[in-house]
Amino acid sequence: MRPQGPIATSRGGSAAKPSRVQLRRVTMDPSANICANFDAVGQAFITHYYQVFDNDRSQLGSLYKDEVSMLNFEHNPGRPGQFKGTAQILEKLQNLPFQKVQHQVVTIDCQPTPGGGVLVVVCGNLLVDEEQIPQKFSQVFQLLPSGTGSFYIFNDVFRLNVG
Amino acid sequence: MRPQGPIATSRGGSAAKPSRVQLRRVTMDPSANICANFDAVGQAFITHYYQVFDNDRSQLGSLYKDEVSMLNFEHNPGRPGQFKGTAQILEKLQNLPFQKVQHQVVTIDCQPTPGGGVLVVVCGNLLVDEEQIPQKFSQVFQLLPSGTGSFYIFNDVFRLNVG
Numbered sequence: 001m002r003p004q005g006p007i008a009t010s011r012g013g014s015a016a017k018p019s020r021v022q023l024r025r026v027t028m029d030p031s032a033n034i035c036a037n038f039d040a041v042g043q044a045f046i047t048h049y050y051q052v053f054d055n056d057r058s059q060l061g062s063l064y065k066d067e068v069s070m071l072n073f074e075h076n077p078g079r080p081g082q083f084k085g086t087a088q089i090l091e092k093l094q095n096l097p098f099q100k101v102q103h104q105v106v107t108i109d110c111q112p113t114p115g116g117g118v119l120v121v122v123c124g125n126l127l128v129d130e131e132q133i134p135q136k137f138s139q140v141f142q143l144l145p146s147g148t149g150s151f152y153i154f155n156d157v158f159r160l161n162v163g
Numbered sequence: 164m165r166p167q168g169p170i171a172t173s174r175g176g177s178a179a180k181p182s183r184v185q186l187r188r189v190t191m192d193p194s195a196n197i198c199a200n201f202d203a204v205g206q207a208f209i210t211h212y213y214q215v216f217d218n219d220r221s222q223l224g225s226l227y228k229d230e231v232s233m234l235n236f237e238h239n240p241g242r243p244g245q246f247k248g249t250a251q252i253l254e255k256l257q258n259l260p261f262q263k264v265q266h267q268v269v270t271i272d273c274q275p276t277p278g279g280g281v282l283v284v285v286c287g288n289l290l291v292d293e294e295q296i297p298q299k300f301s302q303v304f305q306l307l308p309s310g311t312g313s314f315y316i317f318n319d320v321f322r323l324n325v326g
Contacts, residue, residue, distance in 0.1 A: 030231065070275075107322060111235060113276070115277050119305060157274065159284065161324050
């Protein structure tokens with residue numbers, strides 16, 4: 001795909017001898033590498049993620065990436081909830097104070113992101129243990145290609161919408 | 164910053180004569196270009212965005228990028244709400260069926276994204292016209308550096324959390 005936009009615009013004769021900096025800027029063009037099937041990727045990921053989460057969330061580790069993935073879980077300045085890397089994220093998820101959990105997905109939005117990634121935004125209802133009244137939640141993922149044909153979670157933000 | 168993670172790992176002697184493909188893969192390392200002040204960028208952006216939106220949303224165009232930015236606005240398969248490029252996005256926002264609007268931000272989550280970008284996730288309350296009862300909303304932005312020291316909106320997803 002041809003680079004587009006201002007970051008690929010060369011001025012005067014500078015294109016004759018591209019520097020390393022210019023190569024890097026061209027490859028950072030956000031439109032240069034778009035995941036064509038972003039919607040299918042996002043939908044399939046969400047189905048899989050919540051199936052694993054609701055059945056045995058100790059198995060979610062393979063969807064994150066060591067030392068790279070980030071999770072904000074009900075983060076607040078007064079009560080920090082920021083986690084980095086698979087180990088920290090998995091520890092947080094495994095220690096959530098419920099046994100049974102069910103994510104009911106209401107809406108999924110998918111958009112492509114630079115570098116062949118996919119932004120996935122979920123709104124839904126959460127039922128934990130014996131609660132009958134669901135809590136609304138929003139969760140946002142950015143998936144990045146792993147280089148082996150699959151995707152991993154780079155960004156993860158979870159929020160309960162409780163006023 | 165040193166490239167990290169599997170995509171920067173060379174095997175055997177392949178590093179001696181890097182191909183164009185390898186150069187591209189190295190520059191796509193998601194940890195190679197992280198916005199250090201992602202939280203300040205995200206917080207300042209949200210303050211600015213909703214100030215402009217609530218005062219005169221016809222002025223939001225400069226925050227998007229022609230032909231590049233994406234907006235999902237209450238998108239559903241049966242009633243599509245996907246817009247691409249500044250003109251389409253601005254037309255949608257200007258034609259929303261209310262005169263007065265107030266976004267009350269409750270939570271903001273910010274995370275860095277590859278390429279020096281920032282993911283911003285907002286949950287809040289929306290008051291339109293003479294309504295007294297706010298509607299909950301979630302909005303997600305990915306901001307990318309414009310190359311001139313500022314940021315533009317690459318991804319934008321808006322949802323009302325109305326069950």
